[in-house]
Every structure is written in structure tokens, then in C-alpha cells.
Amino acid sequence: MNIKNRCAACKYLRKKCPLNCIFFPYFPPNDPQRFAFVHKIYGASNVAKTLQQLPVQLRGDAAECLYQEAKCRMSDPVYGCVAIISQLQHEINSAQSELAMVQADLSILRSTRVGTNYRWDTHV
């Protein structure tokens, strides 16, 4: 492969891009930041090792997830994507608490229902 068609990784690392380059399918030259991020967080050799140990059909997903995690770590150097997990767990707890309260209301209403044909047992 000539030097003009190097993937983002080989371009970043200033080396030739071999025909069987492990990075080429997942780090296209038109998105240099994608490789720069994973390189900064994991290092090129760790990314290569992670991809090489996987079946070809899973490497695209793995590269994307490594990129997403690296992006999180770049924007939040302390908590990385653990911050997102904490935030989502907080949202789940809120939604579940609200659900429990509304379900409790429905239970009370069930026991006090008078003169309606509404089906009470649809969702609770």
C-alpha cells in the first residue's frame, strides 16, 4: 500500500501501512482523531493486541468501544466512562422510585375503586 493510502494509525505512527494492517479497517485516514484518542489512552500496541485476539467479525465493535471509552477518558480524566455508568444508575434509581410510588398509588386506588369499568390490572 502506498504512503497516500495509509490508515489513520500508520499515518499517526509515521510508518508504512501493510496490506494486512490490523488497524486499517477500523481507523480510516479521514478520521485521525479516532486513532489519536485510543493511542493516547491505551497505546497502539495494546489496541493492536486487543483487536488481534478477537475474531474478525467482532473487531469493528471492539474498535468502536475502545474509541468511545477513550473519548470518555479524554473528556473526564478522573472518572472516564464510569461517570456515565454512575449517572445512568442514578437515573434508573430515580425512575424505579417514581415507578414504585405510582404503583403504590394504583394499589391504593385498587382498594378504593368505586363505580368504574376501567381495568386496573393492566400494568401492575
Next chain:
Amino acid sequence: MNIKNRCAACKYLRKKCPLNCIFFPYFPPNDPQRFAFVHKIYGASNVAKTLQQLPVQLRGDAAECLYQEAKCRMSDPVYGCVAIISQLQHEINSAQSELAMVQADLSILRSTRVGTNYRWDTHV
């Protein structure tokens, strides 16, 4: 520091543990797996760089989050902790859908309520 009191990182890397070792407070010798995981996923020098760029009071949280993310990546080499984020987003969507349905039920009940003193407007 003598060789018996090396932190898990210096022990793993088979080197002396200096007095100002960046790893020592966060990778105690009694938990060798903790360093082994972050070393495998990020490499020792990337972990050191991440810690060094942070104020001392945030390094403990950062080390813990790096460890959690590395543990996720070890157990799921394709999706890492992005798998947890996807799972949590799915749970939030389910909880929010269920909440919307129950709230819709309550709205219907509001419009059909007959002969009760229950306060309908508590949670919706």
C-alpha cells in the same frame, strides 16, 4: 523503600519502588491483580501519565475507575464497560416506558374517578 515493601506495580514490573512512587498509594502489594489488569489494558506508563496529570486528591478515584474499566475489558474484550452502559440504557428505557404506561393509567383513572377521597395529584 526496601524490596519487601514494593507496591503491586513495582513488584509486577520487577523494579525498586521509589519513595515518591506514583503507583504506591493506589496499587497496594496485597492486591496484585488490580495492577495486573490496568497494566494489561492501558500499559504501566499510560496509567502513570494519567495519574500524574491529576491533582493528588483525585488520583485515588482515577485509579479505581481505571481498574473498573480494565476489569470490564478483561471480562468482555469486545464491548468492555460499553456493554454495561448499553444494558443500563436498556433498563432505563424499560423503566421509563413502564412509568409512562402507569402514568397513563392514572390519567384515565383521574378522568373516571368517582366517590373517593384519595389525593390523585400526589405523584403525577
